[in-house]
Amino acid sequence: MHWLRLPEPRRDIAPAFDNSESARAWLDAQASTSPLVLLSTILEQIQAIDGTVTSPSEAVALLDLLRSAAVAVQSKVEGQFTRKALPMSPDEEQAFEITQQVWTRFGIAYLRLVPESTPANRCLQLQRAASALRLAHYCHYLAARSCTRLSDHLLLMVLTLAEANGVLRRPMADPDFSEHGKGTVSGQLVWAILMRIIDPFHLAAIELPVVNRLFSRWRELVDLRPEPDRSKGPYVLDLASLFGDDLKTGTPRYLNLSTVALKLGQRIKLLAAGESPEALKLGRTLSSAAASRLLNDLEQYLQPLHKEVLTTDQEIELVFGGDDTYAVLKNRILNPTGAQKSEQPLAYERKAIFGLEQSSRLSSTESRLRVASEHWAVVNGVATRAPQSDATRRLAPCLIGTLVDGEPRIGVMASLQCHDNGALSARLKWFDDEVEACSLKRLAPKGNTLFRVPAFVIRHKWGISLILPADAGARLGINLGLADCSVEELIPAEVMLRGTDFVHYACTLGR
Structure with a gap:
């Protein structure tokens, strides 16, 4: 499988720190830096660690510190490229590229450490990688930019390695996203896939975060299985419909989406009965009618993907x-x-x-x-x-x-x-x-x-x-x-x- 090879690391960047203590001091020195410049600096240091630090435990410790800093400023940068007129202006393009590259490079750096780590530590690295790659995809959706083939391959690599190491469904807390509670590698991948299949580009800027929050809460309700469960009705997704022939034999490739469809249906009924979107944790940005239309729309996308009828060019x-x-x-x-x-x-x-x-x-x-x-x-x-x-x-x-x-x-x-x-x-x-x-x-x-x-x-x-x-x-x-x-x-x-x-x-x- 050629896509199981990671991009070559850069070896021409010297790390600005060599241990956790000096890394914290370095981050403290960036306190007055603008969020975008800070992300750009963090991106450079991710690549430096990926290319020079050979100890998995040391590299993970440094990457985790940078990750916490990136999470803290992410929301302050997103507005610079979220749903701008296309093609974006040079400044908007720069903000998008830096942000999505930060998360893509986090994913690559964590993945590169998996083979060199002990089996007990691989779950953390794979979960960090899955979370980072999900965020990289989300940046593309915010910016209305098409996802790259590399980003798809990296997600599949996480899935393959997590299944091979027996950690796909092992729960683990994430201190940078404590609001999400304990989660699994499978949950992060399901979250990313759910966002992908509902055509996030058709959502309005105020709808996208609403849907993202919904799927964050439901991510652990969906199983990734090697065989389809036809007893669950029409809500079974084959990942081959998204990723084609790139799936490795034996990799879990079927998602049972019936629970998500049930959750959507319950909320549609509650909205019709007079419940407010806020009471259903849909936020304050959508009216009841708009929230109901959105949920009905999402349910349609959970149906099996059908090939487009060929039309005359x-x-x-x-x-x-x-x-x-x-x-x-x-x-x-x-x-x-x-x-x-x-x-x-x-x-x-x-x-x-x-x-x-x-x-x-x-x-x-x-x-x-x-x-x-x-x-x-x-x-x-x-x-x-x-x-x-x-x-x-x-x-x-x-x-x-x-x-x-x-x-x-x-x-x-x-x-x-x-x-x-x-x-x-x-x-x-x-x-x-x-x-x-x-x-x-x-x-x-x-x-x-x-x-x-x-x-x-x-x-x-x-x-x-x-x-x-x-x-x-x-x-x-x-x-x-x-x-x-x-x-x-x-x-x-x-x-x-x-x-x-x-x-x-x-x-x-x-x-």
């Missing part, structure tokens, strides 16, 4: 935001500026005289307005934008529009992530229901100018909904007048999805 031209999506659907600019004003059709004049504008869709894309757009390639359901040095940065979920065979469509870009080469990939979710583009009757001030606010009315089998820009100022229960629309008024009743540039409301008809 295609190039697609996307527009972003409410105004440009309106232009695609209506074939006119909602808020024309400069030369655009003279290019506008007579629609507004006709509407002023005759009322509702009944212009038909144009069948030829050549006669449509030109709107700023981006080219994305769709392969097997995943849209990808090639690396571009001057491309607009994107943040998801966001509103998108396009033309398919001359017909306009509106949708949402979700699960956006950035790859190491700067390419972006995402899932595109289109509204198949009837969509009507319109605007709010009231105008919105921007600077010294009043602008029309784009709105999109969607008719579903279950009722009606409305998409508005995130800064439209709509409030639940308050009537919204609509212009150039077959519906005069709607009342937002519930937030269905809060994107980065839009809010999707379930609505009732105005009175």
Whole structure:
């Protein structure tokens, strides 16, 4: 198994200390250092220890001191790269790289000590490695950065070595994470895998820590087994669906997720019965409706992974935001500026005289307005934008529009992530229901100018909904007048999805 070989250590960095006492003194001297600079310095010392300290017990003692210091400042650095527009700016990229490298290098350093240690000490090193690699993965999810193949291989290495040494399920306390109680290597790996299978990139920034806390409490409820337990129904995950053929024969590869599904179901029922998210340890950031939607969403991801239905590869031209999506659907600019004003059709004049504008869709894309757009390639359901040095940065979920065979469509870009080469990939979710583009009757001030606010009315089998820009100022229960629309008024009743540039409301008809 070629992936069982660790990356070569660096041997060109001299440690800044040679024992625990001098390491504590060195850390005390860094007290006034900024959190990011401290992490960068810790990263260098991790590599120094990994490459030069040969005594396993001495190396573990030094690594543990550095680990405690890194844990203390982790939360102070995360905000510098959490769910920023992609690709990240150089400063954001630097903060992410330093932080995830700290945990990746911790994992590698602890793993390198396992073969040289006594069997009695291997559990601690493997648990430290599993915890560090889980945190490295979590940094990728916070930053919406794709995980590397190396990070997957390192997780599998921990699993293989822990099983081979008989310590996969041995409980052990972790003083740096005392709030988690005693745990096992298996629990850390399960936690990392649970976060992986629910597509963490589709979660909003406020949802990700909620889910992470849930799985931290449930990590020990899931077993890793060499054979599947089919009596547990559909909630059995084969790790081969995540890691392919990289699993070693005999390695525990099946997860029984039925207990997690049961926990989710219990909380969904309690929320419906009136329990608050805070009472269910879901935090204060989500409303009851938002928490219920999140838990239902998570339950769907626990089902067995199905292969994507192969679709025809295609190039697609996307527009972003409410105004440009309106232009695609209506074939006119909602808020024309400069030369655009003279290019506008007579629609507004006709509407002023005759009322509702009944212009038909144009069948030829050549006669449509030109709107700023981006080219994305769709392969097997995943849209990808090639690396571009001057491309607009994107943040998801966001509103998108396009033309398919001359017909306009509106949708949402979700699960956006950035790859190491700067390419972006995402899932595109289109509204198949009837969509009507319109605007709010009231105008919105921007600077010294009043602008029309784009709105999109969607008719579903279950009722009606409305998409508005995130800064439209709509409030639940308050009537919204609509212009150039077959519906005069709607009342937002519930937030269905809060994107980065839009809010999707379930609505009732105005009175």
